[in-house]
Amino acid sequence: MSFCYVRVALDYPRSALYDYCWALPLQPLPGMLVQVQFRCRQTVGLVIEVVDTTNVPLNKLRDVQNACINCPPLNKELLQLISFAASYYQYSHGEVALLALPRALRDAARWPKLFAQKIIYRLTESGRDKLPDILPARATGARRLAKAFFRTELLSSADVRSLYSKAAVVLEHWKDRGWVQMQLCSAIESLKMGITHPIYEQQSTNIISSLNQGKGPNLNDEQYAAVEAIDAARSFIPYVLYGVTGSGKTEVYLHGLAALFIRQPDAQALVMVPEINLAPQFEAVLRERFSSWPSTACVTLHSSLADGERTRNWLAAHIGGARIILGTRMAVFASLPRLALIIVDEEHESAYKQQEGLCYSARDLAVWRAKQLGIPIVLGSATPSLETWWHACQRCHTTLVLSRRAVGDAVLPRVRLIDMTIEKQVGHYRSGELSLSLVQSLRDCLERGEQSLVFLNRRGYAPVLTCSACGWVINCSRCSAYLVLHKIEQRMRCHHCGGESRIPQTCPACGNVDLAPLGFGTQRIEEALSALVPNARVLRIDADNTKRKGSVNTLLSEVHAGDIDILVGTQMIAKGHNFKRVTLVGVLNSDAALFSHDFRAGERLFSQLIQVSGRAGRTGVRSEVLIQTKYVQHPLYASLERYDYVGFADAALAERRDAHLPPFVFQALLRASAHSLDNALRFLNAASAILYTIPGAECVTRYDPVPLNIVKVMHVHRAQLLLESTSRIALQRTMRIWVPQLHILKGVYRWSIEVDPLNI
Template identity: 50%
Template sequence: MTRADDLSEPSVASHDDALAPAAPPRAGTPAIARVALDTPLITLFDYRLDQAASLGQLVQVPFGRRQVVGVVWELTQRSEVAPAKLREVTSVWHELPPLGDDWRELMQFASRYYQRGIGEVALPAIPGHLRTPMRWPRLLAQRGVQRFRIADGALSTLMENVPARLRAQRRLAEGLAQAGTLDADEAKALCAKAADVLKQWAAAGWVVVETVPFHETVRDAEDAEDAERPDDGDASSSTLAEVLDDDVDSASPPGTKTLTVGQADAVGAIHDALIAAGAQRLDKTPTTDDAPDTPACPPFLLYGVTGSGKTEVYLRAVAEALHTRDVRDAQVLVLVPEINLTPQLEGVFRARFPDETLVTLHSGLAEGERARHWLAAHRGEARIVLGTRLAVMASLPHLRLIVVDEEHDPSYKQQEGLRYSARDLAIWRANRLRIPVVLGSATPSLDSWNRAEQGRYVRLAMPERATPDAVLPRVSLIDMEIERKRQRVVHEGLSQPLLAAIRARLEAGEQSLLFLNRRGYAPVLNCDACGWISDCRRCSAHMVLHKPERRLRCHHCGAESRIPHACPDCGNLDLAPLGRGTQRIEEALAEHFPDARLARIDADSTRRKGSAQALFAQVHAGEVDILIGTQMVAKGHDFRNVTLVGVVNADSALFSHDFRAAERLFAQLMQVAGRAGRAARADGPGDVLIQTRYASHPLFASLMRHDYAGFAAQQLEERRVALLPPYTHQALLRAEARKLDDAMAFLKQAREIAATPALNDPRISLWDPVPMTMVRIAGTDRAQLVVESPHRGALQRFLTQWMSELRALKAPVRWHLEVDPLEI
């Protein structure tokens, strides 16, 4: 047992058996509550409990000199701590339903698998406002969402007072008129400053603000059982999705019921699984498994080319799950990799399910809004939960289906704090609940593809686009070596064939998209006279030139400085930018096509809340001729009028030290290529032009054939020979210190501990400690040590023992362990 008496902390107890059922206290005997708190200590904390409480209840307890919120994890009558030293639970939040057994089991598994304390896992999964007792009464009173509608008889007055030149406000007004009511998120998707605009309109009496309780928007379960299944093709479901034309991934438009053969097969398979899962849940409960990828109900890998209608499959699967007959008020969880994909997908789901309560969960929400949405999910009031990776840890008491869109995306892996994989936890959670999970992607991760090849996942293939006569785009290469020899590189690295193709689209009234996954104006500023370059003083990286803001910025630590008027070393006034970013390409295109309407979408242009939605709305509305963007535009967006995609500087990842670089590049290029020609064209398919200096590289050969299966087979064979994931399992121990020698010394000591007889296992391999590729970030030096084993169970047992030893060390470093790392 661990003690913390010298810190004036409560007593603590081991949580190895935290899920074992606790015997109820005898009548009249004070109970002991073992509470999970957000601390790095691998323990539960014992408190005296003189009031009623249940497992999973939120409680307020004293911790040191503070009052904090924790979760009751165990109830017992005994503690190894003397009664006089036990502190008392301050209050119990009886008004909130306790967190269920399935949620606590998920937290327990994540704690064990990722080698973290239960409190470090469970408490951050709960919104911050719920961990602040003073906010509890207010949150309980806010059991609804704000919705906006045009006041009776005020439509004509509103439209007269919103001039056409205010395009965003005009879209908002038209959206209100079209949809009838909009909530805050829907309004922001139409106008970035919707909150201020709606407040002004409400003050003028043009708009009415209403608070709609969550429970009033949930369909009564008894009526749902007797009612006929909703018609997915009901024309009345056309709302925000039609206004924005955000029919993501070619979901069938309202009024259309026809599915492709691949879609129909996928929908049928998921339907059968939902029925079987309902019966299976009534038969038995699965046992806990230490591996997140050994499901009792095999996951579906929905492998569909871009534009094949994966979203339509999701919609129909959700409709089936919401009306499952083995549970009242069934819930569905839909995960997306990035926040900017949430608004348009939310619009499609709201249009299809106007009578169901839908909430979003992502880090872009205000804390209060996130807490209200989380509460709606926890109470079972929200039946559809749409969110990014953090949503996988939401409390969903009636969960019956999980959908993971773009399952290959590395954004599902958390890179700070608890370094979990939302995709893997979704699979484990579905396995535990015996419910279907659908992993969708046009370019599945090689891990998932390999499991489908082994028969552990059920692959559902959709090889054709859903829109009639819309075919996959032509992919062509522009050999930049040849273009340079012929002097046809016109300006800023843009070739003559690419510029000619853009001009042809402008003349035809079609849109073009240029993809460059590097933001800023130029990666570095250089002095030709002495060789000075704009290095970051705190990182092993260059300061990136941002010309419009006249700033140099480090994209790793956030440091900024003004652009120097002269070289700091030699005084030379001729400083030149090297390389190209999205800002520089935007400037070059503006010079070449002065009459074209340009838009740039990257992390710089979308810093303000709602700005990304507004920019995407402009593209969908046809107000943009040429779109320049980073990976933010590469996936999930259904640009109906984009017929040309140009890729600039695709070569940087071809020769990376990271063995996953080729997989990521292929997925990225396949995804961005899929934005072209998604609607049927009389002139044939859309075009994708890729500028490269390595036109003979085999990756491009597979890309031109749209041959993901061939590319995956080749990559998996390379990894099998090299014994790399998925043919081995890895963990990464990282150390950070002011001096690199200290970090390296800690890792060497950790390696020596692993070699002791108590830990030595022939199935475990440890690499030598090495500095990380980017050694210094924000003034801190970093090093790493890789551990791997072909047996996941052996690796987990080793890590558990090893971490126990490492926590006892006193070293002047910060360190953390990452299981299943994506970046080494």
């Protein structure tokens, strides 16, 4: 092999690639993982390019120390995606490339163990015939092990240990009788054979139980037309699957996947969901539908997975052993050599936009990746984002419409507004959040033996604890925010920095002992409902009582089993759940978003209300949605009562066009964090001044630096500078010159760039 050089991407916030000498006895390839020395420490990088010459003096060049030969290189299409994301979002190649890798691959010391040979157990034909008959009913562990073998035929040593603690003794017994075979193979070989965490026990009842062997409920004409269109695509076509809640978008996804695998048995598909808590039920549906299909292993990719499981799933996708990759926004960077279809469920969700660190939009990158590969992409939603809807109106995207619910006799629930300015308040909650009409409807629903859902997107007991004598309010000492009362835990908590303190017994300002909660959170609503509807079984689901792994599925199982009468929760229960017994939805405190300074607040509120309304009436039972508001004449509520998303979207787009807001302009946001607000603003003013020196920057509008709404978090003050242009090309061209010059500015703790920001 001839002597050469490689350009390596490192996880360092500068855009340059770093040249190294290649002196290893193997052929260097773009996409290889390598171990190099950088600034006196060992680190892992990604080879982007192999070159014959370098401009770096030879006496300053270092050698590549090691290469991960067991892991096949990333393909050129993924390297192009990394390059585009780095360029568009103004980050270095390394910051993007290393984000795409699981943590184990970023540590060279773990490579030998990661790719070591493993023991694999295979079920024989004799074992498949004999095991069902010889296992006694009381041998639950052995039966669980056998059940896993019947499902997948191949199990790793880690899998069998997780299934049964005494598996080694049992497997030795089965091996002697010829029922299982044991063999050694590398991790990569096991992934090629389909050993991709195949063990699956149904933990949630929130699935479509009738799915099996690629056959599901019969499609209606709209669903069938959508599946036909997706299956007919042989090139890049972005489909907007616009369907009302309960219209069977999931069934369209599943039939589209089945059609793909029939046509291309070795193809891969990427299915993205906005939140981690939606992944288990979607995984259950996918596994049940495709459990008997050969070579259709499904793996998940999200941040809650343990390092080992995430690494194994990523490698399974990278090798091609996994056909369906289900994940959150990070999955858009997964290595998928045979990717043929991308599905983005609930594409409007802001969770697809990373808000910290590398700020990227997974939905937008998914569209770019589909265009790069020339494959179809499906963007599904009952309320598409206005950017996506604008593209559909401009014929850049193809719209597939599902206008009615999939279950024949199921109709959308009736929306009724409760005017809180004239409604009589209930109980001793004088600032009451629960109206008489809503409470009576909850009681009537209970008498009919039906379930109801109360939605309040505010966790805790009360957002403020105040003194009734002097008006003192307890603040967070580290943030410019109030501490939230969590009565059950007897703590005051900051929802920004996570700080906690005890509930004060007296007012520190005047000594008054009469401290009162102001406002309502889910804990207080749960308490109020237990008193106002005493016979009801009330359950609360929010981030406070679902911290343990699997706790969400456990609580949802109670709802699906009919053990709960009233479900209280935040946005965690507002979307993606098929509550078959829910016939009443109550919405509290929705007015706050109507007059927000954020121009996207109305869009988010409309989407949120449509989603939570869709939890009711999914099986044909007459249902109702009650929304408490002081503004019954607001146009947003008028559109909501008619389920008129098109009318709402057209009006909102007209407003944005007149106000010169996205999608009619393109924006970028520079945020600065410093130990004082003056330092942050000084940095942003200096950054703004640099723009005047850049040729062509006159096409970019720069606004004055301003503090963030929550200006201080963890003793750090934050401010922002907004850039805007009617030309995306002009904005990008300016930023490519501007951003590198920001590295020379001093005086701030941290700064970051966000292109196409969602929260301003």
